[in-house]
Amino acid sequence: MLIWGGASFALLLLSAVVSLSLGSARLPLADVWGILLSRLPGLSHAIQPRWPDASEQIILKIRLPRIVLAILAGACLSLAGAGFQGVLRNPLADPYTLGVASGSAVGAAFLILTGLSFGALYAQWTIPIVAFATGLLSLALVLRLARVQGRIRMETLLLAGVVLQAFLGSMVSFMVSMSDKVINEIVFWMLGSLALRGWSFSAVLAPYLAIGLVVLLGYARSLNLFALGERQAAHLGIRVERTKLTVLVVSTFMTAAAVSIVGIIGFVGLVVPHLVRLLAGPDYRLLLPLSALLGGAYMLWADTLARTLLSPTEIPIGVVTAFLGAPFFAYLLRRNKHGARG
Amino acid sequence: MIEVQGVEKNYGSAKVLSDVGFQVNEGAFFGILGPNGSGKSTLLKLISGIEKADAGEVRLGDAGDGSGRAGRLVGEYSRKELAKWLAVLEQEALPPVGFTVREVVEMGRFPFQNWLGEEAEDAGRQIDTILAKLGLQSLEERTIDQLSGGEKQRVALAKAMAQRPRLLLLDEPTTYLDIGRQIQLMDRIREWQREAKLTVVAVLHDLNLAALYCDRLLLLNRGRIVGVGSPQEILTAERISEIYGIEPLVTRHPALGVPQVLLQPHAEERGSGER
Numbered sequence: 001m002l003i004w005g006g007a008s009f010a011l012l013l014l015s016a017v018v019s020l021s022l023g024s025a026r027l028p029l030a031d032v033w034g035i036l037l038s039r040l041p042g043l044s045h046a047i048q049p050r051w052p053d054a055s056e057q058i059i060l061k062i063r064l065p066r067i068v069l070a071i072l073a074g075a076c077l078s079l080a081g082a083g084f085q086g087v088l089r090n091p092l093a094d095p096y097t098l099g100v101a102s103g104s105a106v107g108a109a110f111l112i113l114t115g116l117s118f119g120a121l122y123a124q125w126t127i128p129i130v131a132f133a134t135g136l137l138s139l140a141l142v143l144r145l146a147r148v149q150g151r152i153r154m155e156t157l158l159l160a161g162v163v164l165q166a167f168l169g170s171m172v173s174f175m176v177s178m179s180d181k182v183i184n185e186i187v188f189w190m191l192g193s194l195a196l197r198g199w200s201f202s203a204v205l206a207p208y209l210a211i212g213l214v215v216l217l218g219y220a221r222s223l224n225l226f227a228l229g230e231r232q233a234a235h236l237g238i239r240v241e242r243t244k245l246t247v248l249v250v251s252t253f254m255t256a257a258a259v260s261i262v263g264i265i266g267f268v269g270l271v272v273p274h275l276v277r278l279l280a281g282p283d284y285r286l287l288l289p290l291s292a293l294l295g296g297a298y299m300l301w302a303d304t305l306a307r308t309l310l311s312p313t314e315i316p317i318g319v320v321t322a323f324l325g326a327p328f329f330a331y332l333l334r335r336n337k338h339g340a341r342g
Numbered sequence: 343m344i345e346v347q348g349v350e351k352n353y354g355s356a357k358v359l360s361d362v363g364f365q366v367n368e369g370a371f372f373g374i375l376g377p378n379g380s381g382k383s384t385l386l387k388l389i390s391g392i393e394k395a396d397a398g399e400v401r402l403g404d405a406g407d408g409s410g411r412a413g414r415l416v417g418e419y420s421r422k423e424l425a426k427w428l429a430v431l432e433q434e435a436l437p438p439v440g441f442t443v444r445e446v447v448e449m450g451r452f453p454f455q456n457w458l459g460e461e462a463e464d465a466g467r468q469i470d471t472i473l474a475k476l477g478l479q480s481l482e483e484r485t486i487d488q489l490s491g492g493e494k495q496r497v498a499l500a501k502a503m504a505q506r507p508r509l510l511l512l513d514e515p516t517t518y519l520d521i522g523r524q525i526q527l528m529d530r531i532r533e534w535q536r537e538a539k540l541t542v543v544a545v546l547h548d549l550n551l552a553a554l555y556c557d558r559l560l561l562l563n564r565g566r567i568v569g570v571g572s573p574q575e576i577l578t579a580e581r582i583s584e585i586y587g588i589e590p591l592v593t594r595h596p597a598l599g600v601p602q603v604l605l606q607p608h609a610e611e612r613g614s615g616e617r
Contacts, residue, residue: 236425237426
């Protein structure tokens with residue numbers, strides 16, 4: 001537990017530092033470290049600032065907030081994916097494949113485009129809540145669609161997700177086309193982007209992540225029993241319906257928060273928990289915290305690639321994660337057809 | 343221990359159980375028999391509280407005042423209370439998960455743990471004893487997806503034992519096992535039953551297996567009780583022929599004296615076979 005946690009945390013920190021030094025403006029490594037260390041309490045006097053002011057601006061106002069936001073969003077989406085997979089007992093469930101991300105995007109896009117709360121001081125706070133509502137609605141719809149004779153099979157769930165995604169996606173596109181706002185910016189949001197998000201966005205996302213993490217960790221042992229099947233979980237003393245509802249709602253809650261801030265970023269919640277499972281086993285007490293840490297690292301790398309690969313042009317991060325995630329999804333699908341379900 | 347009265351259960355417009363009533367005494371090995379679709383498994387689900395009866399009542403336990411009266415309605419227990427009290431062994435023992443044998447057996451302690459997964463007693467020793475008893479020590483660190491069907495069923499039994507229930511419900515647990523493993527599993531359950539004064543209610547397909555292990559049988563057909571009694575009383579050629587539509591020979595087991603059912607092809611097929 002400690003070894004895995006420590007290793008993941010170290011990896012996350014290392015990734016953050018490396019990512020911090022990469023970017024279109026080349027900054028010497030020494031300056032990056034100097035700027036960072038000078039901000040640590042107690043060290044601020046020991047280090048003489050020998051770097052240009054612009055460097056400090058780039059590090060503290062542009063790169064650092066972006067990195068923190070990537071980590072938070074990655075953690076949210078990975079945790080949500082782990083939660084969905086746990087209660088639906090479906091390794092292919094994630095915020096994106098279930099259509100929850102698209103559902104949340106509809107709500108968020110509506111507010112952003114109609115400007116109902118745009119520009120207002122608390123727009124940042126209202127958008128996630130509306131996105132949460134539409135996300136929940138679409139989750140309910142997908143589960144309803146996927147239920148055949150009281151059972152939710154993996155194939156029907158995926159189909160229902162695809163159908164809903166297509167429908168909701170067209171709604172968002174429609175809203176975008178009716179809007180007179182700068183199309184480019186909105187399309188970028190839809191494809192997922194972490195560009196030009198200051199510290200305040202992280203401040204919005206952090207409480208969602210904290211609440212979600214705590215609640216899910218509280219259900220970690222229940223999720224372990226869920227792996228044996230709903231009936232067996234019930235026989236072992238779990239209130240199945242209540243656990244399911246709570247975990248689904250909390251996972252949607254985190255998805256909505258992430259989507260409303262960074263847009264639709266697919267497959268993170270699919271890839272990360274699965275890799276963690278391969279590395280550290282199926283125990284949710286370990287799987288959840290590791291998914292959060294490594295989800296942060298994964299998203300951070302995806303974003304770093306997105307902003308550096310074709311620098312100074314940025315690739316939308318959703319494009320990067322889909323490029324990595326979709327083949328992975330195909331691999332999982334094939335493996336699941338041959339091997340075990342659940 | 344169990345008191346079922348006037349129970350009725352419908353799925354949509356289909357009547358699955360009607361007017362079912364019986365009692366199971368503490369320490370009994372009680373078998374529920376019947377053809378496919380007779381409502382056996384539904385009856386078990388009502389007893390384990392997974393489903394609710396549309397009419398009638400199921401009471402579990404005893405009143406606790408020594409009067410011998412039946413206990414509370416099953417719906418009045420919380421899931422966790424029930425789990426401390428009754429365990430269920432199912433047809434398909436365990437899905438192929440990545441948990442180790444030991445971890446799965448420990449899951450049987452879930453209802454006794456607080457939210458941190460801690461327990462007042464030392465559960466580790468109990469688990470060791472159970473694993474040793476079922477010969478699972480050498481598999482302890484293997485994951486479930488690497489086990490054979492028989493091994494999985496043994497792990498499921500170990501998990502049920504870890505719950506230390508007073509009532510064990512079996513839902514055709516021998517279905518996917520070969521005859522050797524069937525007898526092995528049933529022997530282990532009976533041994534446990536005698537040691538722990540456990541009450542066992544078993545839904546079984548195999549009439550002969552039921553006659554060998556159960557001291558009382560309940561025969562269901564189309565959701566109604568056809569009879570409750572000892573294997574001798576229940577397993578008669580006429581009853582079996584009436585319910586299953588076959589013409590069996592019922593004999594006495596030469597060593598144990600319990601009835602055993604011999605199957606034979608239909609008379610006309612026998613006739614045609616002679617030609």
